[in-house]
Amino acid sequence: MRREILKIMVIILPLICVVYWNCSKKEELVSKPRLFITVVDETGKGVEGASVHLYKNEQDPGLLKTTDSSGIVLFDSLETELYYWHAEKECKTNRNSQVSLNRPLMPGVVLYGYSILAETGILKIINTSAASYNVTDSLSWNIVLNDTPFITYPLVGAYTVYFEKISMPGAVRDTTIQMQCGDTTQLILPF
Helix, strand or coil: CHHHHHHHHHHHHHHHHHHHHHHHHHHHHCCCCEEEEEEECCCCCECCCCEEEEECCCCCCCEEEECCCCCEEEECCCCCCCCEEEEEECCEECCCCCCECCCCCCCCCEEEEEEECEEECEEEEEECCCCCEEEECCCCEEEECCCCEEEECCECEEEEEEEEECCCCCCEEEEEEEECCCCEEEEEECC
16 A cells, blocks of 8 residues: 555656646746837837837836837836836927826736827926916917916927916917927916
């Protein structure tokens, strides 16, 4: 009887080891998430030499890579987190394009992002009054609260911006601004 148990143990023990080793190997084969980001210009052509900063949040120093001749950058060995990216070359940025997949990355999966670089400026509106304002232009409508800066990244060009004090509907003032590539234009309310 002992011999039979010993024979069974000699057969079963190696099988258990093989099964355990194979199962643990499968876990190792699942790779960390990877993210391909393609950066193109307004014509759809890949932008070589664009800097792409990948980060999880504003406190994260993130990773910085440069696009290849096709405008592609690959980030690998990432965590299963939600990532954002900022791409730029000279004064062109992706601030008006895709900057996130809006979902966490997944293990063993390669995901793809796509951003268009365009000439943009920075428009900073600072409301120093006690009142809140509706601020509109041809592209957006926003409420700018008192003592709260509002920052947007419009494309290069001329814009007429309309300001309306929320407490005085219909009393609209406007100003025309000329956005230059990479420049910051600051408007202080009330004006």
